[in-house]
Amino acid sequence: MxxxxxxxxxxxxxxxxxxxxxxxxxxxxxxxxxxxxxxxxxxxxxxxxxxxxxxxxxxxxxxxxxxxxxxxxxxxxxxxxxxxxxxxxxxxxxxxxxxxxxNPDLPCFEFNFTLQDNLTLSHTQAEQQEWLLKSLNALPAKQKEIIYLRFFNNLSYLEIADVMAINYQVVRNYACKAIKTLRKKVDIVLAILLLLEQHSFYVPSN
CATH class of the missing domain: 1.10.1740.10 (RNA polymerase sigma factor, region 2, helix turn helix motif)
Structure with missing residues (x-):
């Protein structure tokens, strides 16, 4: 039984x-x-x-x-x-x-989360969020998708590998490359915090 x-x-x-x-x-x-x-x-x-x-x-x-x-x-x-x-x-x-x-990439994958209302942010914070969004969308599509699944959906690397039908180590390598690239452009600690704050995702009305 x-x-x-x-x-x-x-x-x-x-x-x-x-x-x-x-x-x-x-x-x-x-x-x-x-x-x-x-x-x-x-x-x-x-x-x-x-x-x-x-x-x-x-x-x-x-x-x-x-x-x-x-x-x-x-x-x-x-x-x-x-x-x-x-x-x-x-x-x-x-x-x-x-x-x-x-198969190797989804060329149209694009971050389109809603940034925090600028009225609630300092000028510096608003600029940082805008720069983060631009930096994310400058990544190769596969790296963007991995970052999205990891930080926006809280999936493990094993789960991401399964969702995207790619090797686990490939997922880890792409994630490391993405974070390394972001670190060169924005403070990585700030980037992670800003990512975790972005829960007002949207599907455009038009």
Whole structure:
């Protein structure tokens, strides 16, 4: 007999309720993750309506296949991986870019978080945030995506490697290169603090 898993975190309990067919738990998962998934997806394909449709399709697929799912505490990681895989297939099918180009990099990946309201910041802080955003977007696309998944979504390097379908050591190497590059342009401690402050992600309305 399979040993029963002990579920202790609220997120894990919600996931198990969802697997068991609880529609309220499904709605809660959707509301908790929809916006973050949209913001990640928009960085890969900058089409607001397409991304919203894709995120909804990810959740619909989950609901219809919930009996095949297993217990996990890494729910956001699982959803990010599912969405990215779907978007990669769309890009390949639409042939907007060649698979050879797509495989090593996602050329359109772009940071687009909302900066803190300048009225609440000193002139120096506002300049630092603006410079940080420019410095991040100057990184190669793969490095940007790794930084985004690590600092904005709190994924481990192993999880990032799984989401992006690349080697763990490659992820670590790219992360080190990105941080080294940022360190040359901005105070790295300040950069990390500013990254962690940026929780008002958005999908542009136009």
């Amino acid at each position: 399979q040993k029963k898993l002990v579920i202790c975190t609220p997120e894990a309990i919600r996931w198990q309720r969802f697997i068991d067919g609880d529609e309220q738990a499904f709605a809660e998962l959707f509301n908790l993750h929809f916006r973050k998934l949209c913001n990640y997806g928009y960085k890969i394909i900058p089409d607001k309506d397409l991304i919203k449709d894709c995120v909804q399709e990810v959740f619909i697929h989950l609901w219809h296949n919930r009996t095949k799912l297993v217990y996990t505490e890494a729910i956001h990681f699982y959803l990010l991986k599912s969405l990215r895989g779907k978007l990669i297939r769309i890009l390949k099918k639409q042939k907007k870019i060649s698979w050879e180009t797509l």
